[in-house]
Amino acid sequence: MIATFEVLLRLLVWLLLAPLLPGIINKVKAWVAGRRGPPVLQLYFDLAKLWRKGVVLSTAVSPGHIAGVAVAWVSLVCAAMLLPAGPSGAPLAFRGDALLFVYLLALARFCTASAALDTGSAFEGMGAAREVSYAVLGEAAIITALLTLGLQSGSVSLTTMLAPAAGAGAALLAAGLFAVLLAENCRVPFDDPNTHLELTMIHEVMVLDHSGPPLAAILHGASLKLLMFSVLLAEAVLPIGKLSPPAAAAALAGSVLTVTVGIGLVESLLARLAFRRVPLLLTTAFLLCLFALLVAWKGGHL
Amino acid sequence: MNPGWLLCIAATGMVVGMFSAFRAPRLWLLTSLTGAIAALASAIWILKTGARWDWQSSVAIGGEALHLQLDALSAFFLALLAVLGGVGSLYQRGYWTDKTHPRSAPSGRAWWNAMLLNMGFVLLVANGLHFLIAWELFTVCAYFLITRERQHREVRQAGWLYLAASHAGTLCLFAFFAWLAARTGSWELGPMRDRTELAPLFWLALFGFGLKAGMFPLHIWLPSAHANAPSHVSAILSGVAIKMGIYGLVRFSSWMPVPDAAGWTVATLGVVSAVLGVAFALGQHDLKRLLAYHSVENIGIILIGLGFAMVATAHGNAAWGQLALAGGLLHVWNHGLFKALLFLGAGSVLHTTGTREMSRFGGLWRAMPWTASLFTLGAVAISGLPPLNGFVSEWLVFLGLFDAVSARGPAAWTAVPAAVLLGVTGALALACFVKVCGVVFLGLPRSKVAEQAHECGWTMRLPMLVLGAACVAIGLAPVLFWPAIASASSAWQPLWTDSAPPAPMQTLGAFHITIAALAMLAAIGLWLRVKRNGLSRAVTWDCGYAVPTPRMQYTAGSFAGIITGWFSWILKPKRHQHPVKENFPAHASYEEHTPETVLEHVVEPTGSVVMRISTAVRRLQHGRLQAYILYLLIGLAALALLALMGGAK
Numbered sequence: 016m017i018a019t020f021e022v023l024l025r026l027l028v029w030l031l032l033a034p035l036l037p038g039i040i041n042k043v044k045a046w047v048a049g050r051r052g053p054p055v056l057q058l059y060f061d062l063a064k065l066w067r068k069g070v071v072l073s074t075a076v077s078p079g080h081i082a083g084v085a086v087a088w089v090s091l092v093c094a095a096m097l098l099p100a101g102p103s104g105a106p107l108a109f110r111g112d113a114l115l116f117v118y119l120l121a122l123a124r125f126c127t128a129s130a131a132l133d134t135g136s137a138f139e140g141m142g143a144a145r146e147v148s149y150a151v152l153g154e155a156a157i158i159t160a161l162l163t164l165g166l167q168s169g170s171v172s173l174t175t176m177l178a179p180a181a182g183a184g185a186a187l188l189a190a191g192l193f194a195v196l197l198a199e200n201c202r203v204p205f206d207d208p209n210t211h212l213e214l215t216m217i218h219e220v221m222v223l224d225h226s227g228p229p230l231a232a233i234l235h236g237a238s239l240k241l242l243m244f245s246v247l248l249a250e251a252v253l254p255i256g257k258l259s260p261p262a263a264a265a266a267l268a269g270s271v272l273t274v275t276v277g278i279g280l281v282e283s284l285l286a287r288l289a290f291r292r293v294p295l296l297l298t299t300a301f302l303l304c305l306f307a308l309l310v311a312w313k314g315g316h317l
Numbered sequence: 318m319n320p321g322w323l324l325c326i327a328a329t330g331m332v333v334g335m336f337s338a339f340r341a342p343r344l345w346l347l348t349s350l351t352g353a354i355a356a357l358a359s360a361i362w363i364l365k366t367g368a369r370w371d372w373q374s375s376v377a378i379g380g381e382a383l384h385l386q387l388d389a390l391s392a393f394f395l396a397l398l399a400v401l402g403g404v405g406s407l408y409q410r411g412y413w414t415d416k417t418h419p420r421s422a423p424s425g426r427a428w429w430n431a432m433l434l435n436m437g438f439v440l441l442v443a444n445g446l447h448f449l450i451a452w453e454l455f456t457v458c459a460y461f462l463i464t465r466e467r468q469h470r471e472v473r474q475a476g477w478l479y480l481a482a483s484h485a486g487t488l489c490l491f492a493f494f495a496w497l498a499a500r501t502g503s504w505e506l507g508p509m510r511d512r513t514e515l516a517p518l519f520w521l522a523l524f525g526f527g528l529k530a531g532m533f534p535l536h537i538w539l540p541s542a543h544a545n546a547p548s549h550v551s552a553i554l555s556g557v558a559i560k561m562g563i564y565g566l567v568r569f570s571s572w573m574p575v576p577d578a579a580g581w582t583v584a585t586l587g588v589v590s591a592v593l594g595v596a597f598a599l600g601q602h603d604l605k606r607l608l609a610y611h612s613v614e615n616i617g618i619i620l621i622g623l624g625f626a627m628v629a630t631a632h633g634n635a636a637w638g639q640l641a642l643a644g645g646l647l648h649v650w651n652h653g654l655f656k657a658l659l660f661l662g663a664g665s666v667l668h669t670t671g672t673r674e675m676s677r678f679g680g681l682w683r684a685m686p687w688t689a690s691l692f693t694l695g696a697v698a699i700s701g702l703p704p705l706n707g708f709v710s711e712w713l714v715f716l717g718l719f720d721a722v723s724a725r726g727p728a729a730w731t732a733v734p735a736a737v738l739l740g741v742t743g744a745l746a747l748a749c750f751v752k753v754c755g756v757v758f759l760g761l762p763r764s765k766v767a768e769q770a771h772e773c774g775w776t777m778r779l780p781m782l783v784l785g786a787a788c789v790a791i792g793l794a795p796v797l798f799w800p801a802i803a804s805a806s807s808a809w810q811p812l813w814t815d816s817a818p819p820a821p822m823q824t825l826g827a828f829h830i831t832i833a834a835l836a837m838l839a840a841i842g843l844w845l846r847v848k849r850n851g852l853s854r855a856v857t858w859d860c861g862y863a864v865p866t867p868r869m870q871y872t873a874g875s876f877a878g879i880i881t882g883w884f885s886w887i888l889k890p891k892r893h894q895h896p897v898k899e900n901f902p903a904h905a906s907y908e909e910h911t912p913e914t915v916l917e918h919v920v921e922p923t924g925s926v927v928m929r930i931s932t933a934v935r936r937l938q939h940g941r942l943q944a945y946i947l948y949l950l951i952g953l954a955a956l957a958l959l960a961l962m963g964g965a966k
Contacts, residue, residue, distance in 0.1 A: 069851035070853070073854070073856065074857070075680070075761050079682070082844070092835075110716070118743070121700070121702055133760065135759070135867065140755070145879065154743065162737070165719050165722060166725075228847055232843060
């Protein structure tokens with residue numbers, strides 16, 4: 016009973032905190048540009064509004080269009096349940112959950128990309144094609160990062176893998192994971208969440224035909240994914256398992272905030288890359304993770 | 318009732334079915350299904366008890382006494398054969414009927430049973446000579462099944478290529494078994510791990526069985542054969558026939574000593590097959606050819622598991638080897654199930670539209686909701702996504718590889734690229750199946766045939782439902798299937814006798830059930846919310862364009878374009894285009910297809926060189942007697958010269 020309650024409580028924390036991140040990023044961007052910007056809680060207002068709105072569906076779509084959104088959201092939430100939030104570990108930890116985490120993100124991708132093709136729109140087709148193609152390179156980088164963490168901790172469970180610090184290769188791993196975070200969450204320089212030109216978008220263009228509650232689920236899922244990647248990045252670098260609970264919680268919160276501000280700064284200072292350069296940057300992210308793996312390998316012998 | 322009697326019933330069912338195929342199709346279906354169920358029961362018996370059934374007969378075939386045996390390894394493959402044989406029999410009742418194919422359907426049923434029977438024998442015999450006989454018979458039966466529509470040139474070519482390639486493989490196996498018999502003095506097969514001098518023979522087996530399994534670059538026959546065969550035949554070819562090659566590799570890597578490099582080689586070939594198989598699949602526009610290339614990919618995943626298990630046995634039977642083998646073996650079942658499901662789904666589409674060209678489909682979910690949902694289920698499974706069966710086996714292989722890396726042994730250096738590329742393969746397969754589902758079943762119909770499509774009948778839907786249910790069952794309750802894998806892997810390596818799963822399969826299953834339940838709840842909840850808020854319909858947003866047409870949709874080629882661009886060095890796609898030139902273009906077109914690179918750039922040039930040499934040599938043989946006498950004289954003179962120069966002793 017208490018265990019169920021605890022899982023539900025953690026779930027609630029994940030779900031409630033997630034929409035904060037895009038708000039912080041937007042605030043940072045506004046601050047750099049010298050604007051006042053939308054309030055930090057803007058996404059909460061948007062979600063609440065969308066949840067009450069009516070829905071316009073394309074005449075072309077199948078019933079899977081809305082079901083797909085639900086499945087994608089559920090798989091992201093389940094992935095969050097595998098990620099340790101701070102010192103007490105994940106609500107559910109078992110051997111091999113790291114791979115389940117990666118493949119749950121893939122399931123969400125399958126659903127969103129299929130829902131995009133469902134509308135029969137060429138623009139959404141483009142977005143879906145880009146999403147699934149760049150994810151190939153992202154997947155290589157994530158698996159390499161997991162191999163690095165697995166090699167350090169001798170485990171394939173996220174709670175144990177993320178407990179120690181990343182060791183000598185921390186900077187490499189952090190840089191690699193940060194690039195993957197930007198790509199997977201469709202931030203600049205891979206994608207521009209603010210653009211209004213369908214031809215140049217990835218994620219935003221896939222959801223053009225969603226509205227009302229399904230769009231709310233998509234936006235919330237995206238913010239949850241951003242939070243998960245920030246937490247993953249923070250915990251991969253920090254020795255979260257070795258700190259006392261309050262210190263660990265503070266360190267985690269601080270580093271997630273740093274990552275978020277970092278995303279905002281990157282977004283303000285960098286321009287979006289040309290699409291043909293995206294694979295290069297992602298390959299670089301993969302190589303960074305690979306070098307982190309090599310460092311971890313040598314580290315074991317020192 | 319023991320396995321022997323059950324197998325007897327199975328064989329009788331298949332033989333009676335073979336003879337009733339022409340006149341009594343109902344009796345044929347009944348006996349074939351009975352046979353399949355009996356075979357499945359015997360396989361389950363063996364897998365459950367872990368026992369071994371052995372039968373020595375006094376009947377001699379080819380001078381060798383018939384010796385049949387069913388151990389857990391054979392039973393593992395027999396179970397798959399029985400399931401796919403059964404569903405395939407039912408499916409062809411609706412798909413390849415006497416009405417639509419009056420000439421080819423009755424004989425097709427007979428060949429079907431003959432092939433199932435011979436594949437069964439391949440799994441059962443414990444004698445090299447009989448293995449070769451059964452192997453050859455099943456290969457030839459498959460040829461006749463592939464070429465059901467012989468009137469088409471394309472089908473004849475595919476059949477011919479299959480036959481030629483298969484016989485190149487059989488030739489190697491012939492050499493393998495003959496050599497083995499010569500060295501051991503008997504055709505009897507059995508464990509002989511201590512005879513290390515036999516190890517080099519493994520390379521012959523790898524070529525012969527690898528060719529049948531369709532591993533890269535020996536897969537040249539596979540895409541065209543799978544694409545041109547009737548769909549129930551494609552399902553059994555992809556689901557079981559190519560697994561016979563895997564069976565051969567698994568069987569002989571367990572019975573025989575293998576060279577040191579064997580494990581690495583198998584794993585490397587597996588990685589190459591996995592990545593390039595899916596890359597080629599992405600370049601295809603023919604639905605069944607695309608699925609055929611995915612067989613190459615999945616064979617690759619199986620070989621990664623098997624290869625690392627072999628590496629582990631060579632390095633002190635490390636525990637991660639058992640994980641890799643378990644993953645590989647489970648993937649044999651999984652691939653058989655979801656690939657058969659996908660081929661049957663493709664068959665239903667082909668049945669109603671008459672084309673395999675993906676650019677002519679679109680929006681088929683309206684007309685064929687059953688096929689569309691079951692095909693999508695299969696697509697999720699083959700992309701290795703939770704909560705279905707494909708994920709479970711890939712997860713086990715991954716766990717094996719991760720443990721191999723953590724062990725920091727010499728195996729780790731290969732486990733790192735294997736794990737990374739397995740992840741890449743998964744992402745590529747996902748891209749490919751988003752493309753297939755999106756282009757074939759979603760969006761708007763791109764042609765008249767797609768608009769006029771209709772759902773298939775119950776005889777075709779039921780087999781797909783059975784296969785889909787099996788995919789879901791393995792995904793949601795993997796631990797139930799663990800005893801079968803454990804028996805098979807301890808038959809492969811007797812030291813691995815752990816009956817407890819080495820990985821938390823129970824937890825994984827529970828998590829999968831939770832995901833499935835939550836997803837269903839969330840979908841219903843979201844749908845209710847949408848209904849409550851009010852739902853209106855409008856045309857798809859296409860940048861404000863008021864009258865979008867189905868032709869504006871993204872096509873299969875454009876969807877895969879980014880990735881096929883990365884792989885264009887090996888895919889070598891052929892493009893025919895009339896680009897837009899003038900200001901008021903009257904005509905523009907673009908066409909692209911990806912041929913089989915190994916066939917076009919390696920096998921065909923080699924073949925033409927051989928032909929050219931043979932043609933040149935043929936000039937010597939012209940029928941002029943005088944010249945022949947001259948050859949004789951020259952030959953005699955040369956011999957005499959050799960003798961005089963000191964050759965005579």
